[in-house]
Amino acid sequence: MTKELPENRIRLILFGTFVYGAILVIALFRIQIFQHEQYSIMADNQHWSKHNLASGRGKIISGDGYVLADNEVGYLLFADPNKITDAPQLADAILEVLGPDKIRPYLQDWKNYDDEVLQRESTDSHHIKNTAREYLISRLSLKLNWVAIVRHLNEDQKNKLEAKNLPGLGFERDDSRRYPEGPLGAHVLGFLGSDTFGEPKGYFGIEGYWDGDLRGNNGYFYEERSASGNPILVGEYKRVDPIAGREITLTIDRSLQKMLEDHLTKGVIDNDAKSGSAIIIEPGTGKILAMANFPNYDPNTPFPEIFESPDADKNDDTPAWRQNINRRNDSIATTYEPGSVIKPLTMSAALDLEKVNPQTTVIDNGPLKVGEDTIDNWDKKHHGVITMIDILALSDNVGSAQVGKMVGAANLYDYFSAFGLGKLTGIDLEGEDAGILREAAGWREIETMNHAFGQGFLATPLQVITAYSVFPNKGMLIRPYIVSQVNEGGTITNFEPEIVRRVINEETALTINDMLVKAVENGESRFYNLRNYTIAGKTGTAQIAEKGRYDSSLTNSTFVGYLPKDPKFLLLVKLEKPRASIYAAETAVPMFMDITRELVAYFGIPPDK
Incomplete structure (x- = not known):
């Protein structure tokens, strides 16, 4: 003999099913209509990889033809910690190439040192090396997809690190501003620093007044990548070339x-x-x-x-x-x-x-x-x-x-x-x-x-x-x-x-x-x-x-x-x-x-x- 469900319980189940279905429809409608652009961007971000192409800041030249400010080719070393299995070993490999002095400028902010402590500890080379190693390990262990490690590497340093075929490391162009004449004309030239977002910005003098003209426009390229994050060799490729900054010639002799x-x-x-x-x-x-x-x-x-x-x-x-x-x-x-x-x-x-x-x-x-x-x-x-x-x-x-x-x-x-x-x-x-x-x-x-x-x-x-x-x-x-x-x-x-x-x-x-x-x-x-x-x-x-x-x-x-x-x-x-x-x-x-x-x-x- 089959026991039938009470009519009110059936109605409750049907109502619950209807409400759940309505919520599901509304959620899908919101995602597909109102949040379509947002999820489309998220999908593109997972499917496409963007890489910046530095524009190159414009030169500053004296009236009699001498270069007073130009750029020195450099590279930013970055890491994808998700691909790193042994952070201490990787830190040792980086230190072997770069040495602790290249890491030292980052230690003051990392450890929140004041000048007095930094100067006192900087006389202890063993301490600086250990602190630099700790810094690298901490950066390489962050739960992020992209972490900046060290800026302004030269070509030789980049090549030596690449030769080691270290997992999880990569490079981006990161040119540095160079003033070949040193202090000559410093107050006329100004200098290149960073804004509150860490982007290059000119301060004082020509660098400040003509900042927008000198900086140019960065380019970029997109490449398709697989679900594992690796580039698809036969995938699509989109590129926008950088526009170099304007070159400024002064009246200064x-x-x-x-x-x-x-x-x-x-x-x-x-x-x-x-x-x-x-x-x-x-x-x-x-x-x-x-x-x-x-x-x-x-x-x-x-x-x-x-x-x-x-x-x-x-x-x-x-x-x-x-x-x-x-x-x-x-x-x-x-x-x-x-x-x-x-x-x-x-x-x-x-x-x-x-x-x-x-x-x-x-x-x-x-x-x-x-x-x-x-x-x-x-x-x-x-x-x-x-x-x-x-x-x-x-x-x-x-x-x-x-x-x-x-x-x-x-x-x-x-x-x-x-x-x-x-x-x-x-x-x-x-x-x-x-x-x-x-x-x-x-x-x-x-x-x-x-x-x-x-x-x-x-x-x-x-x-x-x-x-x-x-x-x-x-x-x-x-x-x-x-x-x-x-x-x-x-x-x-x-x-x-x-x-x-x-x-x-x-x-x-x-x-x-x-x-x-x-x-x-x-x-x-x-x-x-x-x-x-x-x-x-x-x-x-x-x-x-x-x-x-x-x-x-x-x-x-x-x-x-x-x-x-x-x-x-x-x-x-x-x-x-x-x-x-x-x-x-x-x-x-x-x-x-x-x-x-x-x-x-x-x-x-x-x-x-």
Whole structure:
């Protein structure tokens, strides 16, 4: 006799079956319709293997044809731990070829060592070898399909590892950036580092500003693989070729860059200064022929473990002025109150507005009281009745302040702005600072007078030398530039000089040229002048403000000058906080004259007197 199921139980089973079937249908519908793309990608990832093809970063070349940055062929060693059966044996084989020193850079992050522990343990070669072995074993034992082991292997290291036929290891192209000239032009070039995702990224200088152009576009290829993960020999193959990065040619002259850096390094050390900057421009075009800063660094190792300046004295307990490297380009990124080098700009405004002529006189009988403030001369000396020519030759603050008052705040601001102060020059380098020049509406009378002799606002060395290019250029401002050519696979783009604006009329520019010649012949620099050459220029000794007050013992010393009869170059030299002497006439001027002596020989400029 068959026992029948109760009707309600049958209904429950049928309902359960229906619900289960409905859930299954809905799940299949979701997978096939809404998640089709996702599962299709997953299937492709299992069926296809993608390999990147490095594009190759573009070269950086000097104006005279020397390679300043290129790429060294290298390889990334990676592992597939799923194919590794004996991680310790594989680690020993890798160490046999590469040695522990190649692994050492990875140990600090892996062990979370601080610098002190790493330096202490690095003296124990046996300990380093064991730690490197532990690191490799840990990487080779990870439960992943792909693990990076060591970067930047050379061809020989790759070949030796391949010859061992080690299971689970593979290689990808991993070129490294190389700077053949070492520290030469480091602040112009910048360096190649990594972004937060570990991808190559340029920082500072050309590498930073032109990063997108230099990096190019990586290529890749896909190949079919079997269920076991091995390539199918007769399977499909898809390839997209890499596009190489653009090649950048600079206006920088390698010989002049080397010469300028050598003189700057010596000058900073000899004058016991904190830092220094120097720039050479071709005034008629705006080409940057050389740009140097000290302290310098080597972009091949932009973050060294230890750095000491060439003149570091381990027994000296005075402040360590130059113990740290500086990767920022002070010529374009560090602002300062330029001081008396600004007086020719004030004078040109007064001449252009016909407020004065070179023989106009003012009286300097002592410090000038302006409300509760006092303006005095750099040497505390006063000269009675003085002409406009005398103001520049004597670098007279009291006279300059009176000229600034004649010009007026609004006019002075307009001319300073036209000269390029308070604005980016547009130089094609990463990290340029615009300086600070407040609008004239907020100036008090004392601020107008202070601005007239270079205090109360901030400028970069590049802004100062660019402003000076107006004088040999007959009143025209030329935009400075440092990239002359970009080569994209044979398609060449050339960059040409660009006139920004007329700042002063031609007669004013010629008058300022003459006044600057007299300033050099009769001013503070006369003891160091070159006897056979006419030089137009101006010193600037600017006190540095600290804690709201100017400190007379701390100065920025600047000299800017050129040869007005044959202006093939315009040269600026700046020292920060020189301790050998606070005066530009005794620090920046001798450096300027030494560099100029080499420049006239390089350009073949004959004596003019």
